[in-house]
Amino acid sequence: MDPNAFLSSFDAIVTLSNTEGPRHNVLEPKFTAREQMQALRESVRNAYKESPSQTAMSQICRCCVFIGFNMLETDEETEGVNEICKAYTLTLFGAKKELLDDVVDIAAHPLEEILRNEAPFVTAEKEYAFVTEFMRVHNALGFYFSNRDVELRINDAKQVLIVAEKAYRAWNDWFHQSFPGHCLMKDIPVLENGTLDRASISPDALPIYIVRFEMDTAFTSTLFFLAQVYTACKMTALASRYCHHTLYHQLLNKMEFSKKDWATNALHLSAFYSSCFDYGKALHCLRAGEYIMPEENANEETLGIVAWAFGKFYLHRLHYYAEVRRNCAPRGHFPDEFEGWWVDFPLDIPPPQPLPAIETFEDARECFKEANVWFNKALNYYVYDGCCTEHIDIKKDIAQLYAALISFEENRDRIIAMHQRRVALIEPFPSDLNFNAYPTLVRQLLFELGGMHEEMLEVYIQQKNSPMEGEKPLSDKKINAFTDKAQGFYRRFCDTWKEPQTNKIPETIDIDSRLPFFRSLMRLAHLQMKRFFKDPKEEYDNISASIVMFEKAIAFASSNPMNEEADAEVQLAREMATLLPVRQKDLWRVYHNAV
Incomplete structure (x- = not known):
């Protein structure tokens, strides 16, 4: 079939498949799309019978992958995998530039044999024939294995996807060497709907642009599935790496994606870079998330989560430098090997720049103010009546802000005032919350309030034992009364385990x-x-x-x-x-x- 006619029909079917179906049958567009794709495949088969060609065979392969993937999405697992394995058979022949005699009754390649293969069979010797089909087949298999319940299948998913990644990287090197006027994905004109803008490409350059576009589009899916697999394997660094590159390629390819999901993933990625103490890169990801997040009909899941993420970023930074000041900062800054895969997001935002260390109280106060502004913006979306637990979590984050700022303060009266502010932020909640509805949260709050009062008590005792000029230490009676108050929170914490029948x-x-309960008993004794x-x-x-x-x-x-x-x-x-x-x-x- 004429390549342009095929692509026009194929893209229209893909668009149909991605539309949302009616409420009574949400899968209706997928079933309709499958029927149309089966009809398109039949047309290509008929054309192949009259004039066998690599082009027609690749078109059939692409149809098989779509149909198989479609069946997996509609829970027709056995049939779907069978279609994908037929497509795999086509790639085995196509990669050698060989033609199949029969493209109707194609033998499905056994899954066990596919999993034995650890290296791409598409090669430079054959000019990487069928490489895009190879990528699509392996992506579909990766999707299938990664959605299986059996833990072993996650490793199978990782294996087939890594083979696809190897194929892309080998092809990419060959592509650069073989075509001096090669193009990069950032140079490809892509329409807003994510399709190639063929009209703006010269006929001579079009074949190269098509290959680059199709390979990078397929590779974006490979990266996406690998990010999911490494997340399932709890390999945070690798999951973050592949997530970062997925987001980057989605922007370059203008692939269809949820702006809210993209932005949320960028915010999560920022938290990873913060955990590695590379705050410049973390801020770049935050700004990317803020840039992409939709602003219309703003709520806690859009601008609310952006504000909270910014607040947490500044809190993390202030907390880290507070630990540096106390000589107990964790080690393990941004791993050097990660620098090799960092890419700036292609958005109108500043590139990442190293942020200065927080060393003085003035530095800390500026960071504190920035965080406080963002947390208060977040509270406008996470209101107590509708988002109770999130609202309290943000209040706890603000309390942690004060705790971090205390490390930079030397005036003990001001330190006490900041501790009092911490307490005031969360003290009302344990009494206000229904314990039967929020048992864990109530206990956490009581335990934390006990800890805050302990820290404040230590400052009162320091003032009493070593008073400084201008300080007014508390009397024995007032310190003992404050000790009673601190113990009261731990007693309330322990009392939450009382049985209603026996009290x-x-x-x-x-x-x-057991451990928090035991520690509460120990703190009561120490107090x-x-x-x-x-x-x-x-x-x-x-x-x-x-x-x-x-x-x-x-x-x-x-x-x-x-x-x-x-x-x-x-x-x-x-x-x-x-x-x-x-x-x-x-x-x-x-x-x-x-x-």
Whole structure:
């Protein structure tokens, strides 16, 4: 069949297949498209019978891949794989520039044999004949294997897709060497609907442009499937690499994609680069996501998620440099080998630039302000009544902002004020939330509030023990009252496990809750020891209360086995329960000698 006529029909069928069907039968366009593609294939077969050619065989192959892929999408797995394996047979012959005698009853190549092949059989010797068909067949197989439930099939998907990637890279090198006037994808004129703008290409250059366009379009699908496979394998770095290149090629090819999904993926990619502490690249991805994200009918899933992502970016950066300041920053900056595959997104946004370190309070405050602006924008979309958990998460992020800023502050009164702001951000929620609806969230909030009060208490104690000019340390009574408040959050945390029938905490609790529950008991005991007393007898009695608390933690650990992570803390509880009575005896002697 005439190539132009075939492509016109083929593209129209693909467009039909991608349309959304009526609510009563959403798959209707796919079934209609399949019927039309089967009719197109039959026309090409008839033309092949009259005049066999590589062109006609490649057209049949392309039809088989579409039909097979279409069947996989409509859950006709066996039939779909059979069509794809027939297409694989066609590529075996086409790659050798050989013609099949019969293009109607094509034998499906066995899947087991396909999986034994670890290298592309399209070669420079045959001028990479059938290379685009080779790519399409392997992409379809990758899609099939990656959607199987069996874990082994993920590895099969990875194998066939890597073979496709090898084929593209080998072809790309050969293409550069063989055609001095070769073109790159960025030079290809592509219409807004994602099809090649043939009218603007000279007839002499058209064949080369077609090959480049079809290869890069197919390769974009390879990258997309590999990103999904590596995500399923929890190989974050590789998944991010292939996600980045998928997004890049989708823009170059103007392939049909959801702008919201593209932008959301760019925001997730930004989080990966932030985790590698390459904030310049992370910001570039953020700006790309912001650029592409649709602005019409803005909601929490569009501009809301953009604002939240920007806020998290600045929070991550401030938190990292706070850890640098405390000499406890994690290692593992952006891996050097990743630099080789970085590409700037072809958008009207600034290229990535290294961002300066945050070293002074003024630097930190500017970063804090930027993050706070974005978080408050996000709160406009994630309102409490409609997006309860997300709204609270953003408030917790703002609380973390203050925690990071504290590392750059030296004035203890201002540090206390920032801790108070952290508390004020989330303190209302545990009482406001329905525990039966949000048990995990309520517990997390109570535990975090206990921790915030502990940190504030440490500053109060520092002021009391080593007061600085202008400070007004709290009295013993006020510090002890504040200790009561801190303990109150941990007690409320523990009380959430009380059984309604008995109003008592069971002897054993679920395994996932044991470590935080145990740590809450330990914090209650440690806080008890932070009280201030002028009378040795009162201090003596307080130590008795602390011993009881440590023994309670030890008893809990005995009846609720935990992982090795808790071993050191359990041992500490035992040591405290042993050492505190010795301290009591010393106090007893002091008390009686004084009397």
